[in-house]
Amino acid sequence: MTTFYISIILYILFLITFIIYSFFALHQLNQYGYEGDASKPAIIIYGIISLVIIFLSFFFLLI
Amino acid sequence: MLRPGHYFPGQDMNEEIVLFLRRHWFSFLGWIIIMFVMIIVPIVIYLTYGINGASLSQSDPTYRYYLILGAGAYYLLVLAISLTAWINYYLNVVIITDRRLVDVSQKGLFNRKISEQSLLRVQDVSARIIGLFQTFLNYGAIFVETAGDVPNFEMPSIPNPSKVANTILKLHENLVNLGDYETRLGEAEGAETIPSYEHAHKSQVLHIDNDTSPNTQDIKSDGPIIIQEEKPIFVEKDLVLKPDYIKEPDENIIEDSSQLNNPNYIDEENNVRPIANTESSGYIKHIFQVEPENHVNEYDNDFNYDADFDGVVVDDEPDRVISKIDNNIIETSSDKDNKLIFTNNDHVKTQEGDLEDGKSIKL
Numbered sequence: 001m002t003t004f005y006i007s008i009i010l011y012i013l014f015l016i017t018f019i020i021y022s023f024f025a026l027h028q029l030n031q032y033g034y035e036g037d038a039s040k041p042a043i044i045i046y047g048i049i050s051l052v053i054i055f056l057s058f059f060f061l062l063i
Numbered sequence: 064m065l066r067p068g069h070y071f072p073g074q075d076m077n078e079e080i081v082l083f084l085r086r087h088w089f090s091f092l093g094w095i096i097i098m099f100v101m102i103i104v105p106i107v108i109y110l111t112y113g114i115n116g117a118s119l120s121q122s123d124p125t126y127r128y129y130l131i132l133g134a135g136a137y138y139l140l141v142l143a144i145s146l147t148a149w150i151n152y153y154l155n156v157v158i159i160t161d162r163r164l165v166d167v168s169q170k171g172l173f174n175r176k177i178s179e180q181s182l183l184r185v186q187d188v189s190a191r192i193i194g195l196f197q198t199f200l201n202y203g204a205i206f207v208e209t210a211g212d213v214p215n216f217e218m219p220s221i222p223n224p225s226k227v228a229n230t231i232l233k234l235h236e237n238l239v240n241l242g243d244y245e246t247r248l249g250e251a252e253g254a255e256t257i258p259s260y261e262h263a264h265k266s267q268v269l270h271i272d273n274d275t276s277p278n279t280q281d282i283k284s285d286g287p288i289i290i291q292e293e294k295p296i297f298v299e300k301d302l303v304l305k306p307d308y309i310k311e312p313d314e315n316i317i318e319d320s321s322q323l324n325n326p327n328y329i330d331e332e333n334n335v336r337p338i339a340n341t342e343s344s345g346y347i348k349h350i351f352q353v354e355p356e357n358h359v360n361e362y363d364n365d366f367n368y369d370a371d372f373d374g375v376v377v378d379d380e381p382d383r384v385i386s387k388i389d390n391n392i393i394e395t396s397s398d399k400d401n402k403l404i405f406t407n408n409d410h411v412k413t414q415e416g417d418l419e420d421g422k423s424i425k426l
Binding site: 003004008009010011012014015018021026027028029032033035037038039042044049050053054056057060061 | 125128129131132134138139140142143153172173175196252
């Protein structure tokens with residue numbers, strides 16, 4: 001069980017790193033993208049896919 | 064998010080974006096394939112072998128947790144790599160304005176380089192299409208050779224490179240043909256002394272006392288209005304035709320009203336010259352010849368001009384806002400009931416009363 005908790009902690013640490021990295025990447029895209037181009041849709045799609053993956057990973061852990 | 068019309072730092076307000084280019088999609092295809100493989104391969108492995116030969120639900124709980132957390136982390140990593148690759152592709156742009164080439168190079172998330180080159184320094188432009196795919200998909204590299212010690216400009220994977228190269232050369236020729244090449248080249252090299260009337264060699268301001276002007280028929284005559292080039296007057300650099308910066312001639316400045324119909328008459332003392340007369344309850348206060356270097360800028364609430372419009376705008380309201388002038392099409396957002404006269408060397412058109420927002424006049 002200890003291994004399990006360590007895995008969860010490592011996963012959460014990874015998630016924090018992922019979120020920080022994504023924040024900077026999306027900020028860059030938002031800052032230098034052009035009004036009306038694909039930057040905004042890309043930000044939205046990326047956000048949705050990320051949330052879906054994170055949600056599914058915790059969902060499968062709990063079932 | 065960068066505003067429409069503003070594409071790079073240092074862009075002049077009246078600088079026109081001629082081409083905005085991203086690399087050809089084929090140059091991103093490698094990343095698409097890599098990402099596709101990275102997404103598909105784990106799924107195929109799982110579906111083929113399962114976990115120790117068992118399905119997810121039947122497997123050892125420990126393996127199951129590792130698999131779920133590992134898969135979650137793996138796909139988030141793939142997603143982050145995909146985003147980074149896409150940003151590198153998508154924010155890598157080449158912008159060609161009527162004055163310069165701008166290469167915005169994005170390498171990684173935090174490495175962004177913007178290099179620009181004046182079109183005046185362009186010596187030769189060549190397009191290179193190499194290989195089967197580039198030939199088939201019509202994309203390739205453009206090399207711009209520049210004068211002096213300035214590094215050459217290279218733009219890889221540009222769609223339709225021959226056409227782009229042609230456009231760059233045409234823009235260069237247009238810029239050179241505007242005249243005053245040496246001064247402009249000096250400006251491109253960072254010289255400090257630029258004549259204050261640099262952009263105004265075709266501009267002029269005219270005042271006509273309309274109380275004595277003849278009727279509108281004179282303006283609507285078929286013959287062209289000959290506009291002679293005049294030394295620049297009343298105009299400041301970069302503020303061409305902005306009312307605030309134009310020296311206002313006194314009213315009734317042309318005292319000899321008999322000269323109002325004489326296109327060759329020049330009031331040298333006041334530097335004004337009639338080029339058109341009109342019947343109006345008011346009077347024509349300014350006549351401008353549009354300077355080809357002035358362009359539409361939707362953020363400028365003062366007078367705006369388009370490079371292709373080299374006619375004359377006659378405006379009887381110095382504070383009238385002309386929001387957009389497109390190629391021989393003038394739009395005004397003025398709410399004043401005055402007469403507007405638009406003319407180039409061939410045609411004259413008058414507009415009585417107010418113009419609705421966005422309404423255009425085609426000469």
